[in-house]
Amino acid sequence: MDIATRVYNHKWKIDPIIRSLIDTDFYKLLMCQSVFRNKPDTNVTFSLINRSTKIPLARLIDEGELREQLDHIRSLSLSRGESTWLRGNTFYGKRQMFRPDFMEWFEGLRLPPYHLERKGDQYELTFEGKWHEVMLWEIPALAVLMELRSRAVLNDMGRFELQVLYARAMTRVWEKIEQLRDVDGLSIADFGTRRRHGFLWQDWCVQAMREGLGAKFTGTSNCLIAMKREVEAIGTNAHELPMVYSALAADDATLARAPYDVLSDWHDEHEGNLRIILPDTYGTKGFLDHAPDWLAGWTGIRIDSGDPATGAEIAIKWWQDRGEDPSQKRVIFSDGLDVEKIIELHQQFSGRTKVSFGWGTLLTNDFRGLVPGDGLAPFSLVCKAISANGCPTVKLSDNPEKAMGPATEIARYKRVFGVGEQVRQEVVV
Template sequence: MKKYNYPIIQTLLDTDAYKLHMQQAVFFCYKNVHVVAELICRGPNVLGNYSNILLDQINMMESLSLTHEEYLYMNSFPFFKKEYLHWLKNFRYNITQVKVNNYNGQLHIRITGLWKEVILWEVPILSLISEIFHKNHNPEITPKIAINYLNLKLKKFFYSTKGLDLSRLKIIDFGTRRRFSYDVQYSIIKRLKETFPFLIGSSNYHISRILKLSPVGTQAHEWFQAHQQISSNLRYSQSLALKIWLCQYNNYLSIALTDCITMDSFLRDFDLFLSKSYQGIRHDSGDPIQWAEKALKHYKRLGIDPSTKTLLFSDNLNFKKIITLYKKFQSKINVMFGIGTQLTCDIPNVKPLNIVIKLVKCNGKPVAKISDSPGKKFCLDKKFMESLFQTFNLPFNGSK
């Protein structure tokens, strides 16, 4: 088994943009909120044997801090506030918040603490698990091999889109969490920047800084999950989450995630004020064509010109799916595409891990994610899940 005598994660900014965006909102709005998050394997959990290597890497993260150059970089964005950045400069990972165990070959991770601190653990831990696993199973894979395969995909992409107007195509790297490795992700994004005019940014702040790309990201499911217990009324938790985000960011970062409770329930809460205020919405589960058609119908029903809004697709995309969706919707509404695993871990004979870390409690009480794909539904408390379904008038089948 491959051992490491160096840290894989070498900067606080090697994370997804939405983590830092959410962290700032939590810092100002919910300083004392306490959460619990857990690792979820959507496929076979065969990761337990890597627990000691993972723990070593997590322990190395304790010394990470924002450098002066990184601080100046973050300060260049108008939506980051100085009070938050000053706090972030002094932030250190608290390794006592993370419990890692190997139960009969299965990896179990539980993270507990203040939300403003716990929020930064998810992405680096997932990327560590992915890199440790893949480098042990596929030690022969190098960035050069990944680039060679990328070149083949790009050649096929350009051939298949001959004659198609791609002037409105916008693609973003969303591949940090399940990348094969940091070196592979960096090499792939660097090559795309050099040869692929449709790449407009990356969700990774560190890679964006180094490669001079735009960092892209808004909020994740945990923002809506936590509000299920922060809100005094569960029925209005989704609306509260959307409104608090607007108060924090005004005209910035205004793409809303739609599927924490389902797209239909989201649209019921996404009233005229919110629909006008947000630049657009993000797809992360369910049929993307049905989702987009619902969004178009929603905007038109409210008298909003869809051409002024954006749909960001980000669920299990590859180049073929992107072109299909682009052809269907680019003339009706602005479209963007966040491609993750199928970009940074799409290598022959490599099977990406299907792992996530989700909130399971907020302030000692259960939270849930329902989503528009049954396989992504999760909650540790069946009674709370049932209550959530009832509150939002959704059919409940009793499964986890």
């Protein structure tokens, strides 16, 4: 596909940013089914948070165009082909990953209303309602804001300028792929939906990864692209689950158990499949130190904040202390990765454990330095659950730069989960 010509001829108008309700990350659908079953009456509010405040989204993006894109998303429903793929495909070796009752509900879903308001140079965008409904706004909302920002920068470029821009960006991606070709035993997937340059670009990157890396490329987190390109849909769970479960806790003792209650429900939901632990919501070390013994038997751990090598070493020692063989476990790195860090971590941990990578923004949105003023450089935009049944949510992370929640609640959570001093690290994307 000639992406540059598509951009020039139509100024993006021919292409709605979100084409489908399954233009989302696979883990969102997996979590949605778990919430649908276990917490159907929980009300949650999600809010857009621009960590990169120097990016004035409300000055770059027209409010009318933003509303047009959000309203289009509300008009979407599953197509027959999409429903058939979800109902009948094999995911992670399991048939009928999505139960009939969940699919019947999903097939009738239209996303609930949104609230949009301009606050200075930023937008306040929130979604409130039943958890299993509003949670499906997160990924498309992020993708819309990221792509509208890209469109604003590209809008005044001419045909040849766009062709050169995309040629340079394609060359950059391909050079990264060529570096990764030589990594023996590499296992890497696309995790780049939420902060991508655009849908067409993510689709191109997935095709390039598949051709350039062969079996080393394990799939994509994006369900629509996985279906369209016939590659594996990749994903398990995210911080959202323990954040909401913890917000619902009635007292400190229940709060301390909440992250493990999440994984107990997850285990029951998937009958022992998809057993990857995400331990950093309230600090990796404390989570593992107090984890019940049955969690040590799970398949692996995803490292998503803090120093990745430190997180992996903590996980390896935890498995060893509990009589598990780390070489038979999987460590998935997924935070702020680019080629150099991927190669470094693979060399450091290959053979000691099964190493995998979820490559996100710097795969699907690395246009750094390609336009004057660096106006296409990726930035840190998130959409998080901020309250559940009226109670605030908290995230601590292994990097205090990613912490969120009211100061009093952050202090309480640090006390309950025994979080000491943390090392601040720059949030790349």
